[in-house]
Amino acid sequence: MTVTDNGHLHRLLDRAERARDGGTYPIELFGDPDVYRAEQEQLFPHSWLFVGHVSEIREKGDYVTRPMGEDEVIVTRAEDGSIHVLLNACRHRAAPVCRGDKGNTSHFRCPFHGWTYRNDGTWASAPRRRFAYKTLDVADWGLIRAKVEVRYGLIFATMDPEAPPLVEYLGDMDWHLEAFFDLDSRGMVVMGEPERAVMEANWKTAAENYCGDALHVAVLHKSIEEIGIASKLHSQQERYNMFDVGNGHGAFGWNLETSGLPVEAPFGYPKRIWDLFDQSDLTADQQRYNAEIMPLAGTVFPNFGFFRGFAVDPVTFEMKIFTQLRLWSPLAADRTEVWSWMVQYEVEPADYRTEAYIGSHLIVNSGSILEQDDFTAWNGPSRVGARAFQRVAGMELNYMLGMPGMSGGEETPFPGAPGIRYVTGFSEGNIRSFQKHYLDRMRDHLEASR
C-alpha cells in the first residue's frame, strides 16, 4: 500500500533536507496528514518499537496490551518463559482476542467464533475443531507475531521480519542505554501501572524534546524555581552535555554538582542507595560517564524516551531518584497517547522505591507541575503545520542553536563514550541528527514502496 501523494511528500522531504543543513525545518512535517500516514505505513513498521518492561510480565501467562504504531499488540510471557509480541486480532475475522489491559492467561479465545490461541501465539483450537477444521494447517494460523528483543529489561519489537537485530539498530545507543539502565546488575522493576494520557501534539515534538532540548528547562519550567524545588536553572544551562549518538538516537546529561542540591553520588542518588548498586555490568568508561555526565534524558528513534529525575523529601531533604520510561504513541498528526512508566532498581529498599515513585508525580507525568507545562507548549508545530498560512509563507522552524558560530558547543569527544558530544546546553545538534535520520528513513521507505 502506498500513500496517495508521493510527489508532494518527496518535494517536502527534499525541501526539509536542504533546510536542515541551514538549521531550519519545515513545520509541515509536524502537521501534514500525508506525512503522518507515510510515517504509519513506512516508518513505524520498520522501526524497533518499545512495548514494555520485563518486570510487567514476570510470571508465565502474564500479558499486557500495548500499541505498536497504531496497532494493538499483546505482550506475553509464555509457559516456557519466552516473551512474545502478538497482533491482537483473531486470524479468522480479526476480532480482538484479548480485551484487558493486563492479566494472566494460558490462552486467548476470540469471542466471535471461538478460535483459541496459546499465550505464545500458536493456534490451539476452535469449537468442534475435529468436525469443522479437519484439514486446517494450524501452523499457518497462529496470531501474527512481531520480532522481539530485550535489552536491559526493555522489550522492543518490530513488525518487520527483515529488520536488523536490535543491537545493530541501536548502534552506539546500546552503550548509552547500558550505562543508564544497568546501574545495578539485578535490574529494575515497574512501579504501579503505566500512565496513559492523550496530548494534542505531534509525537516528534516530544521525541525531539527528550533527545536534546536543554534550552526549554530554565524558561518553560521556571515555576519550579518560584516554589523552591529547583534553583539556578539559567546558570546551569552550560553544564549540560549533549550526545548525538547516531541512527537518530540522542541523550543528554546535566552534572548536578553545581546545582546547589544535596548531591552525594551520581544522578543525585543518596550514598546509602548508591552503595547498594552492583555495577559489575558496567565498564570503567560507563561508570565515569555516569559520574561526570549524569545522563538525564534520551530518545531511542523513533518514539521511546527515558528520563532520570529527582524529588526532594520535604522533611529530610533526601533526593529520591526515579527513572521514567516514555512512549510517544501516535494517534494522529496532532494527537499522541503519552505512556509513562516509572521504574526503580529492585535492590533499593521498598520504602525508598515507593517514596521516589510517589514523589515523581510532582515532577513528571500528567499530574506533575513540570510536564503539565510541556504538554501545554507542544501543540504549536502540529497545529500550525496543518494549516494554510505556514504553507503560503514557507514557514520553517529554527534549530540553529549550536550551529558553527552561533553558540559555541564545539564537538568534544568524551573518552570511551561513543557519539558526538557537545559541552553545552545551547545546542540543538541532537535534534538536527534526529531529523536527518528521520528524513533518510522516510525517503528510504518511500523509495522502497514505489
Place this chain on the structure above:
Amino acid sequence: MTATEHDTGQPITPPVVDPVDVSPAEEPPAGPPPVDPLTQLEIRTWLDVESMLLDDTRRLWEWHALLNQDMTYTVPVRVTRERWSNLPDFPEGAVHQADNWFTLRMRIQRLFGEHAWAEDPPSLLRRVVSGVVVTPGEDEAHYAVRSAFILHRSRQRFSPELWAGQRFDVLRREDDGSLKLAKRVVHLDHVSLPGASLSFFF
C-alpha cells in the same frame, strides 16, 4: 480463560468475584442510608460550594482552606480488566497523583505564580456533582461520602475535555463545627486520560 471447554464439553464455571473490589470504602447498603437528613443536606451543600470554588481557579485558596491538614488526595490509575479476571480495576499503589495538604498548597502556589503555563490563561471548568451517598464514617465525627461527577474543561484553542468519575471522600466534623475534607480518592472513568495536563482538581 480456559481453552479446553469445547473439547471436554464441561460447563464453564465463572470464578467467584468480590463485588466490592474497586471500592476503597464499604459499599453503601441498599435503602435509606443511616445519616440524618439535615446532615445529608449540609454535606450536599458543602459539596456544591466546594464545586464552585474548584471551578473558579481564582478561588483555589478558599478551597484549600476546606482541607484538613492530615488529608490525602489520590487519583489512582485504572486498568481495563476482563470481567472474570478477579483482579482490581485500580491496582494497589498505582497513581496519577498522590497529594496531601502540603503538596496541594505547593501546586496552588505554583498556579498563582507567573509561570504556570498550563493554567495561564486559566482553564474554564464546569462540573456537575451528583449521586451523593452519605454513610457513617469511622466514628461520629466522620462521614463517608461518595459522589459522581462530570467535568467539562475548555482551554483557549485546545479541544474541550470531558472528564467523568466518582469521588470517595471522608469529611470530618471539626471542633468548631465546620466540615473539612479528610480524604479524597478519585476513580476516573478513563484508562487513558482525555487530556495530558492535570492542572486542576477533581
